Amino acid sequence: MAIGDVEICEHTEVHQERVADLLRHMPSEDQLYDLAELFKVFGDSTRIRILFALFESEICVCDLAETLGMTQSAVSHQLRILKQARLVKSRREGKLVIYYLADDHVRTIIGQGFEHISE
Amino acid sequence: MAIGDVEICEHTEVHQERVADLLRHMPSEDQLYDLAELFKVFGDSTRIRILFALFESEICVCDLAETLGMTQSAVSHQLRILKQARLVKSRREGKLVIYYLADDHVRTIIGQGFEHISE
DNA sequence: TTAACATATGAACAATCATTCATATATTAA
DNA sequence: TTAATATATGAATGATTGTTCATATGTTAA
Numbered sequence: 001m002a003i004g005d006v007e008i009c010e011h012t013e014v015h016q017e018r019v020a021d022l023l024r025h026m027p028s029e030d031q032l033y034d035l036a037e038l039f040k041v042f043g044d045s046t047r048i049r050i051l052f053a054l055f056e057s058e059i060c061v062c063d064l065a066e067t068l069g070m071t072q073s074a075v076s077h078q079l080r081i082l083k084q085a086r087l088v089k090s091r092r093e094g095k096l097v098i099y100y101l102a103d104d105h106v107r108t109i110i111g112q113g114f115e116h117i118s119e
Numbered sequence: 120m121a122i123g124d125v126e127i128c129e130h131t132e133v134h135q136e137r138v139a140d141l142l143r144h145m146p147s148e149d150q151l152y153d154l155a156e157l158f159k160v161f162g163d164s165t166r167i168r169i170l171f172a173l174f175e176s177e178i179c180v181c182d183l184a185e186t187l188g189m190t191q192s193a194v195s196h197q198l199r200i201l202k203q204a205r206l207v208k209s210r211r212e213g214k215l216v217i218y219y220l221a222d223d224h225v226r227t228i229i230g231q232g233f234e235h236i237s238e
Numbered sequence: 239t240t241a242a243c244a245t246a247t248g249a250a251c252a253a254t255c256a257t258t259c260a261t262a263t264a265t266t267a268a
Numbered sequence: 269t270t271a272a273t274a275t276a277t278g279a280a281t282g283a284t285t286g287t288t289c290a291t292a293t294g295t296t297a298a
Contacts, residue, residue, distance in 0.1 A: 009181035009215060009274065022172050022186045027233075032164045032171070034236045035229070040162035044286075045155035052151070053141050061245060062128035067141045074287055076246055086235070095244045095295050096128060105235040109228055110154070114146075116205070116224040117153045128244065163256075180275060193257055195276055200256095214265050214274045 041085040042109065046070065047078050050099075051106055054088060058100035160204040161228065165189065166197050169218075170225055173207060177219035 008015045026032075041047060049068055053059060059067075065075045079099055082088045087106050090099045101107075127134045145151070160166060168187055172178060178186075184194045198218055201207040206225050209218045220226070 009179060015182060015185070018178070018182055019186045022175055022178070022182075025175055026168065026171055031233075031236065032167050035232050036162055036164040036167050038232050038236055039158050039167075040285095043155055043159035043162040045151045046286080048151050048155045048158075049145065052145055056141055056144055059137070059141070060128060062243095063134060063137055063141075066134070067138045071288075072245070073247085073289080077286075080246075086238075092245095092295085095242095097245060103235075105231050108231045109235075112224050112227045112231070113154050113157050114150070116222075116228075117150065117157055119205075159255095165256075181273095190258075191275070192259080192277085196256075199276075211265085211275095214272095216275060 038085055041081055041087060042113070044078070046074070047082055048110070050075070050078060050082065051087070051101070051110060054099060054101045055107065058098050060093075060096040060098050062096070064099070157204055160200055160206060161232070163197070165193070166201055167229070169194070169197060169201065170206070170220070170229060173218060173220045174226065177217050179212075179215040179217050181215070183218070 008018070027035075042051075046068065050064060053064060053067055061072060061075060061079065064079075065072045068075060079088065079090070082099075083090065086102050088099050089102050090097050092098075127137070146154075161170075165187065169183060172183060172186055180191060180194060180198065183198075184191045187194060198207065198209070201218075202209065205221050207218050208221045209216050211217075
């Protein structure tokens, strides 16, 4: 039997307290939602490939499309999502728009993910 | 004009070399796919809430369902996904099944995500 | 101005996915 | 064994999402 010899899933005191304690330490609904939205952005192999490309250096949209073997439109749509998530930024240079990583959280997050799948 | 005064998106040499160089440094298709699949798992607020609950302590399915205000079935389905991604593990204790975090990558990844949305 | 190039974006469609419902499996107690 | 409890899972469904296509916007050169 479990610790304390209590069958905790029959609405005993122990059960109630554990649930209450968990609820006290939970982030807000908004934070949980924002966090899930952020990771959703990482959850697409096209966007992951874009981010890996940006690890090397900043790059214009057409070079990205060529590198990924995708249409300019598809890449542009994904860049928009990455930008809304503040993972990339852009600047215009003449006719071109150059994209680059917004900060280093991206590298850390993808790095940890890479470690996880490599085990 | 850009560095080198070359309009790179009209299939010049510079363009070709940049694309070729990016392709050389890209992870394999399998790795990119696996990485996206991993982050997809983080991209749902129910699963994020489950992981936060597991940050506190290991917990059985019924307590999780009670904490999250969800049906046992819905929680169980999500636990299955977390387990397949090797983010959580489980052990049986009598009638209960106790879930717990598989390793610390989860904490790091969510921690970095939290930093990002908190800025 | 006009033409050419680079990028952005709205709408539509196919594919993916989280939840619900019903039910199956597993464990314990009687 | 049977009953009760805890968990797992297959099928169906509504919602979300990535890509395509067509087109709009923005920039430069002539």
